[in-house]
Amino acid sequence: MAAKPTFSQEISNLLYASQGSPLKNCIQCGTCSGTCPVVNYMDQTPRRLIGMINANLKEDVLDCNTYWFCASCYHCTVRCPAKIDIAEAMYAVKRYSIWHKTYSEDLVGPTFSETFVKTIINNGRSFEPVLAPTYMFSMGIKEVLQEAYMGTQMMLKGRMPVLPTKIKRLDNFKKVIRRIIPMGGEK
């Protein structure tokens, strides 16, 4: 019987489409952490997260907020001397966390990501009025009212549709998506 893959191997497998070097090539230089604009909000720095994945510290990796706070700016990826695609590694851990339902309920990121992917799969494009409730209620009442006002103004000016619209040849699009990600969340 084939040996069960380690956590590190599972995350590496999720990076099969990435052009980056293997995570094992990390030299722990800290360039990624020094570059990251949101590092101050992260439980663990990007450098530590890569080290924790390589050390198979699965629970510690999944427990931290680092990958949910990653803004996907790719600064770390373009500066990494080992040519590791750190931003894609963050996405890989996000996907792993969603599929295994290991994320903390108080985080906005997982619900937002799942809703976004479902909206794209069902319509072929994003639809902000469905996405907004996934994060709006984590804001204060003033910010919620500002968002609602802005959304209404955009609808009135025709900058945002009132109902979701679907792209042409949606079935073809779904076939492409099916080759990239599992369709477990599809309605």
Ligand code: SF4
């Ligand atoms: S910049 Fe690259 S090599 Fe340096 S710590 Fe980050 S992932 Fe590792």
Ligand code: SF4
């Ligand atoms: S891609 Fe994510 S981890 Fe990398 S620098 Fe940007 S926010 Fe930080």
